[in-house]
Amino acid sequence: MGVLPEQTTYLVIGAGVHGLSTAWHLAMELRARGKGSGDDIVVVDKTAPGAGATGIACGCVRNFYMTEPMHALMRHSADVWMSDPIRLGFQQVGYISAGEENQQADYERIVANQNAVGYHSDIYVGKDAKKFLKSIWPDFNVDQVGVCHFEQPSGYAGTRQAVAGMAEKCAEQGVRVLSGIEVEGYDVTNGQITKVRTSVGEIACDVVVICVGAWIGKHWQMLGQPMKLDCAYPDGGTAEKDMWTYWRLLEGEVYFDQPYRTADDKDPPVLHVELMNTPVINEQTGEEMDDHLYVYWKNGAERMDRPGIQGGTIPIRIGPEAAVEPYGHANDTYQADPWFPDYMTSAMGHLMARFKGHRRKFRDRRNGGIGAFTPDNVPIFDWVLPNAYMIADSNHGFKLAGVGKLVARLLAGDNRVSELEPFTYARFAEGRTFGSSNSHCPWV
Numbered sequence: 016m017g018v019l020p021e022q023t024t025y026l027v028i029g030a031g032v033h034g035l036s037t038a039w040h041l042a043m044e045l046r047a048r049g050k051g052s053g054d055d056i057v058v059v060d061k062t063a064p065g066a067g068a069t070g071i072a073c074g075c076v077r078n079f080y081m082t083e084p085m086h087a088l089m090r091h092s093a094d095v096w097m098s099d100p101i102r103l104g105f106q107q108v109g110y111i112s113a114g115e116e117n118q119q120a121d122y123e124r125i126v127a128n129q130n131a132v133g134y135h136s137d138i139y140v141g142k143d144a145k146k147f148l149k150s151i152w153p154d155f156n157v158d159q160v161g162v163c164h165f166e167q168p169s170g171y172a173g174t175r176q177a178v179a180g181m182a183e184k185c186a187e188q189g190v191r192v193l194s195g196i197e198v199e200g201y202d203v204t205n206g207q208i209t210k211v212r213t214s215v216g217e218i219a220c221d222v223v224v225i226c227v228g229a230w231i232g233k234h235w236q237m238l239g240q241p242m243k244l245d246c247a248y249p250d251g252g253t254a255e256k257d258m259w260t261y262w263r264l265l266e267g268e269v270y271f272d273q274p275y276r277t278a279d280d281k282d283p284p285v286l287h288v289e290l291m292n293t294p295v296i297n298e299q300t301g302e303e304m305d306d307h308l309y310v311y312w313k314n315g316a317e318r319m320d321r322p323g324i325q326g327g328t329i330p331i332r333i334g335p336e337a338a339v340e341p342y343g344h345a346n347d348t349y350q351a352d353p354w355f356p357d358y359m360t361s362a363m364g365h366l367m368a369r370f371k372g373h374r375r376k377f378r379d380r381r382n383g384g385i386g387a388f389t390p391d392n393v394p395i396f397d398w399v400l401p402n403a404y405m406i407a408d409s410n411h412g413f414k415l416a417g418v419g420k421l422v423a424r425l426l427a428g429d430n431r432v433s434e435l436e437p438f439t440y441a442r443f444a445e446g447r448t449f450g451s452s453n454s455h456c457p458w459v
């Protein structure tokens with residue numbers, strides 16, 4: 016535990032990907048503008064860097080979103096990861112998403128918009144989609160595939176490397192990252208936070224940045240914000256929603272004895288497949304597990320003790336209440352379900368012959384974790400109070416490592432950053448709530 020100073024200009028709460036990225040970029044931004052340095056920033060974490068979702072994520076970085084304003088954000092994220100891929104543990108292997116014909120129009124829109132904002136991707140339709148997938152994975156079962164795309168800037172990050180790399184970047188800039196200090200309350204005077212109460216005493220600050228991941232509901236309440244929200248949609252409709260909804264993630268790992276490589280012997284792109292009309296059949300029992308298939312995976316890399324794959328499927332909605340403590344793998348309640356290994360390995364075996372019969376290779380250990388999602392499952396980046404900025408990513412964090420860089424510009428004095436504007440809290444009241452997407456998954 017570090018020593019909490021009595022005062023700081025910027026207090027960042029939470030040392031996950033957002034807290035660390037924001038502090039690191041803010042330090043550089045202040046220095047570049049001659050307005051200060053990392054000495055003006057303190058990050059506190061109740062446990063330590065990477066103690067939340069950031070430390071257990073799959074680390075996939077991709078831009079496959081039907082919510083188009085996300086595309087421009089992701090370009091900044093790719094820039095951040097590629098600013099130092101070695102120290103941040105980023106592998107720019109690209110990303111491929113494949114679907115059935117019914118998603119062709121969505122893919123066309125996504126790829127057109129990605130390219131319009133400078134995120135290079137290509138689309139393949141019909142026979143071309145099948146040929147493209149086979150050129151990378153010759154054993155890919157392309158029978159039901161009608162469309163796919165390839166994002167060149169995407170890839171995956173190792174979570175431990177990412178946390179260590181970002182913490183080093185902060186330290187290099189003079190930012191103090193203090194572990195074992197829990198924020199317990201906010202002193203608000205005339206609508207502004209003047210002091211933050213912690214487990215080791217108070218700290219006065221000019222600006223607070225709240226980046227507390229799945230703990231956001233608690234901080235939202237501490238700031239007296241409403242737990243229900245009227246959401247107005249662009250079509251004039253309205254709906255009352257819970258402010259935060261918890262989902263638990265279903266992820267795991269499968270050992271694979273041969274190196275998992277492409278046809279030309281490279282680390283394969285991150286793969287995501289949603290086949291809305293294709294059932295998942297349990298390889299062992301022959302029973303239908305679900306009437307549609309949704310799976311993603313990538314090389315297991317730093318997560319594995321020997322070669323293998325890491326991946327998952329659609330998370331499961333818990334609801335507006337969830338026991339966030341203990342977090343992640345330590346929480347008995349939120350581990351991947353017993354059916355998940357059957358589902359994951361059956362879907363993998365269905366899609367690639369190399370994975371057939373791999374149920375016994377599923378790595379039996381704790382996996383998963385929970386996230387707090389917003390009313391429309393799209394992040395909120397905004398001032399909660401005039402001097403308190405919130406990064407609530409709705410569980411898209413590794414993909415949004417660039418948000419800290421953009422938020423740093425606001426914190427350093429810019430009045431507006433256009434890429435962040437669609438994500439303000441005011442969107443719910445102003446009829447800009449994002450709608451549902453053509454996917455079974457809340458992340459698309």
Ligand SMILES: Cc1cc2nc3c(=O)[nH]c(=O)nc-3n(C[C@H](O)[C@H](O)[C@H](O)COP(=O)(O)OP(=O)(O)OC[C@H]3O[C@@H](n4cnc5c(N)ncnc54)[C@H](O)[C@@H]3O)c2cc1C
Nearest residue numbers: 029031033061067068069073074075198228384412413414
């Ligand atoms: C199993 C799993 C897999 C995932 N896979 C991916 C993926 O492949 N790609 C992707 O883009 N995203 C993925 N995500 C989502 C991503 O990990 C998160 O969106 C992201 O890490 C959230 O970052 P954060 O900085 O907001 O929060 P966190 O990483 O949760 O950090 C919040 C920090 O705040 C601290 N804190 C909380 N309360 C307090 C307090 N009162 N005082 C002080 N400190 C406090 C916590 O200790 C914690 O360290 C995954 C998530 C999970 C759970």
